[in-house]
Amino acid sequence: MPGVGPKTAQRLALHILKRPEADVQALAQALLEAKQQVGFCSICFHLSAEPVCEICRASNRDPHTICVVADSRDVIALERTREYEGKYHVLGGLISPMDGMGPDQLNITQLVRRVNKQDIKEVIMAISPSVEGETTTLYVGQLLKPFTKVTRIAFGLPMGGDLEYADEVTLARAMEGRRELE
Amino acid sequence: MYLKTLHLRHFRNYREQQVEFLAPKTILVGENAQGKSNLLEAVELLATLRSHRALRDRELVLDNAQAGQIAAQLERDSGTVDLAITLRSNSRRTVSLNGETLKRQLDFLGIMNAVQFSSLDLDLVRGSPSERRNWLDTLLTQLEPVYAYILQQYNTVLRQRNALLKQQRSPHETWRVAEAAHPPDSTQLAIWDAQLAAIGCRVIRRRARVIERLAPLAQHWHQAISGSRELLEVRYAPNVQLGEDDPLLVQQAFLEKLQMRAIAEQHQGTTLVGPHRDEVEFTINQTPARQYGSQGQQRTLVLALKLAELKLIEAIVGEPPLLLLDDVLAELDLNRQNKLLDTIQDRFQTLITTTHLGSFDAQWLKSSQILTVEAGQISM
Numbered sequence A: 001m002p003g004v005g006p007k008t009a010q011r012l013a014l015h016i017l018k019r020p021e022a023d024v025q026a027l028a029q030a031l032l033e034a035k036q037q038v039g040f041c042s043i044c045f046h047l048s049a050e051p052v053c054e055i056c057r058a059s060n061r062d063p064h065t066i067c068v069v070a071d072s073r074d075v076i077a078l079e080r081t082r083e084y085e086g087k088y089h090v091l092g093g094l095i096s097p098m099d100g101m102g103p104d105q106l107n108i109t110q111l112v113r114r115v116n117k118q119d120i121k122e123v124i125m126a127i128s129p130s131v132e133g134e135t136t137t138l139y140v141g142q143l144l145k146p147f148t149k150v151t152r153i154a155f156g157l158p159m160g161g162d163l164e165y166a167d168e169v170t171l172a173r174a175m176e177g178r179r180e181l182e
Numbered sequence B: 001m002y003l004k005t006l007h008l009r010h011f012r013n014y015r016e017q018q019v020e021f022l023a024p025k026t027i028l029v030g031e032n033a034q035g036k037s038n039l040l041e042a043v044e045l046l047a048t049l050r051s052h053r054a055l056r057d058r059e060l061v062l063d064n065a066q067a068g069q070i071a072a073q074l075e076r077d078s079g080t081v082d083l084a085i086t087l088r089s090n091s092r093r094t095v096s097l098n099g100e101t102l103k104r105q106l107d108f109l110g111i112m113n114a115v116q117f118s119s120l121d122l123d124l125v126r127g128s129p130s131e132r133r134n135w136l137d138t139l140l141t142q143l144e145p146v147y148a149y150i151l152q153q154y155n156t157v158l159r160q161r162n163a164l165l166k167q168q169r170s171p172h173e174t175w176r177v178a179e180a181a182h183p184p185d186s187t188q189l190a191i192w193d194a195q196l197a198a199i200g201c202r203v204i205r206r207r208a209r210v211i212e213r214l215a216p217l218a219q220h221w222h223q224a225i226s227g228s229r230e231l232l233e234v235r236y237a238p239n240v241q242l243g244e245d246d247p248l249l250v251q252q253a254f255l256e257k258l259q260m261r262a263i264a265e266q267h268q269g270t271t272l273v274g275p276h277r278d279e280v281e282f283t284i285n286q287t288p289a290r291q292y293g294s295q296g297q298q299r300t301l302v303l304a305l306k307l308a309e310l311k312l313i314e315a316i317v318g319e320p321p322l323l324l325l326d327d328v329l330a331e332l333d334l335n336r337q338n339k340l341l342d343t344i345q346d347r348f349q350t351l352i353t354t355t356h357l358g359s360f361d362a363q364w365l366k367s368s369q370i371l372t373v374e375a376g377q378i379s380m
Helices: A006-018 A021-037 A072-081 A108-117 A131-144 A168-176 B036-048 B119-126 B129-143 B146-168 B175-181 B186-226 B247-260 B262-268 B295-317 B334-344 B362-366
Strands: A065-069 A087-090 A122-125 A149-152 B002-011 B014-020 B025-029 B067-076 B079-088 B094-097 B114-118 B232-237 B279-284 B322-326 B350-354 B369-374 B377-379
Touching: A065 A072, A065 A108, A072 A087, A087 A108, A108 A131, A122 A131, A131 A149, A131 B146, A131 B186, A168 B146, B002 B036, B014 B036, B014 B377, B025 B036, B036 B067, B036 B079, B036 B114, B036 B129, B036 B322, B036 B350, B114 B119, B114 B295, B119 B129, B119 B295, B129 B146, B129 B186, B129 B279, B129 B295, B146 B186, B146 B262, B186 B232, B186 B247, B186 B295, B186 B334, B232 B295, B247 B262, B279 B295, B295 B334
Parallel strands: A065 A087, A065 A122, A122 A149, B025 B350, B025 B369, B114 B322, B322 B350
Antiparallel strands: B002 B014, B002 B067, B067 B079, B079 B094, B232 B279, B369 B377
16 A cells, blocks of 8 residues: 555554454445445546535535646645635646656546636646646646636745745745735 | 765675775775775765666665665865765665755755766767766756756656657558547647756756856866867857857747757657757867877876866865776876876875776875775775
């Protein structure tokens, strides 16, 4: 399993053996149910047990803003901030010809259709600034620009970080993305 | 800067070895294949995180061991630092500074500086352009550690773009079928082009800048060693011409050249434009050095380049770097040896490997620390 080494795996296995049978039964059941029930939301492609996920169904969220991310993990991270009130769209990866990932392998057409059909005021690109992430951001941006405003999240210094200790790459990026004081 | 100690554990043919450097010059003497060059390679790794001899970390780890380690104590003007690299045969290497593991390897670069001079460096003149690009990149990485990041990004974009071109390439016989399977995605290609140009431009400008500073130094040393009026010129010949040093103009020239070569690129399924096709030209009295002259003259040229590297690193970093002479002193005649030794004096800590001490000046031997290397063991 990802992120679990042999020692941790052994610890987990022994822990499970020590638990009462009912607990183990519940865990096994939960795993099975998760596998059987969790699929993708038909609108935003976030992980969901229902055909349409909770976020897409929520009526108190702004339906005119879509935040585009690469992976469901990014939705969870952004949700933790409790700052974002709009909807999401999960691409399911990044453009990477080396891995055979082109635009057709990602949920890009569905996104364009969504933006095209609905009244979307802003699409926020929230994708990691790697070479592949940059290409994906620019690609999706170009497709959507005719229909709506496309923005991207800022990159720069972490909060609580010290300017002096920031590396050159991050600093240069932060300088590039500077903005006027309000 | 001064390397005080080096500790090798399960590195190449060393099981466990502690070395203390007690004099500005250390001579490692031993038969072939005993581990002399391995020790210099460890120092090279500490300075550049690259080895000119190994492609994979697996090769650097003692046979049948899971992991190897290089640890060193380095004295700099600002104080003593502990450096360590852990190499693994089956996973990524980790680096640490003063006992703390660094999250980014980039932060490890530039702490220790070294100039390596081995008999392989003669390929700098004779060899393919990629040898010269490698040499230039290694030097740049030490001077501007962020360059390692830029270069890595460039290579990623290059590989991605090549993969895309390959996918879109349609062999003649199955032209129609291939066309239907993968219609050329011009939007995606244009984005990779833009990224290649943007990052490539940073590579080109940094390379141009370092050559500009290195060239006069090399010219000076070449004249000093050869004692003649031969004029050495080191010229950067980028694949994308660098007219004015303006990032936007360079990017524009880059994109224009990509457009010009578009059909050839589609046909060959690979990227034909960019700094991965750069060249560094050495000319002596305006004649290309590779055509010019004897082996001796080519040696003079490489020696001049290495001395220029030493001086350039010293000027930029503000402290003299280490000099690693791998089996190369014996290949130089007495006159060149003396020029080299005069320059080094005691300013540059120097590690020298040799198979026999006979070719060294007696005075010189006296002031050096001599270590014997035998089957992965070092003794005084």
